Amino acid sequence: MQEIFSPEVAVDVMLYVSTRLKNPTIHEVLKIQYFADKLHLARYGFMPSGDSYIAMEFGPVGTKTYDLIKAARGERTRFIPASFVEATTGHLQVNGADVVVLGEPDLTMLSEAQIECLDEAISEYGNMDFKKRTDISHDDAWDKGRARVNKCMSTQDIVGTLQNAGEIREHLNLQEAGCH
Template sequence: YILKQLGGQADLHKVFKIMYFADQKHLLRFGSTISSDTYIAMANGPVPSITYDILKALRGEGLLIDKKANFEPYFKLEKRSIVSGIMDPDLDWLSKSEIQVLNEAIYENKDLDFTSLTAKSHDLAWDKALSNGEMDIMNIAKAGGADDDMLRYIGFNIENSFSKLG
């Protein structure tokens, strides 16, 4: 969806930052992220771990290399860091709230350059994470301005999802 809204292609950095800000906005408003991805605090800002692994597979690298053929109908990688969407996004997978938040994050960040996106994403959650370490979901919410009630709600949602696993 993000790629389609950006004209069909974009650099990984821009896509990753738009994903981060969309996930953060959705977390603040609705208590959950859109992607369910885990963000890693890398040098140039948050990087969605699973999404990055998928795109690395298109390069013939990483943990999901054996799944490369599964991703090729959807994405194409050029010059190692430009990703293109091959198929139109299936909007049945996105709720109205997710589309709204994605559109806001795209609008707010599409024209920012690499340096500006990096600086903007170096927020409290990024600062508190170890270098190349997982960013805490509660810190992502705090960095976005979540109040105490929303933080409790997010914590409750996290607790419930873990209790369903065990």
């Protein structure tokens, strides 16, 4: 259903996205990942980030990618794995809301399909006004996630926002809404 989350690949995705934006922000990078994951899900039947999404105030956020953002911001708590600190060190930094690129992405870590979906999401949602991008990200899956205590956005709910939802549900053999 999903790829396994890799902090190194997630950093490469953030670097790839950030190098293609005028002034990359946390919000912009995280939303582009969500939109690219949805595009990939609709076309190829899985979300390449391997991340789980939660419904935060300003839209969907990949939980592990957000922990990488925290590591790049310099946060050090027991909830941020040392591997996340290591993956961001020398590659990515976060100052306030701004994402600062310190290195180039390793494109060999990203598939052609993933790059295609990232490019499309960047083209459509990159350098977009914060409010407009937030409003677009507040889709039905986000609404359902906001109603849950843990704010979890289930894969089934995300699939439900796709034009080819029936086909993808069948492909994934999705039965019940749950948070995975």
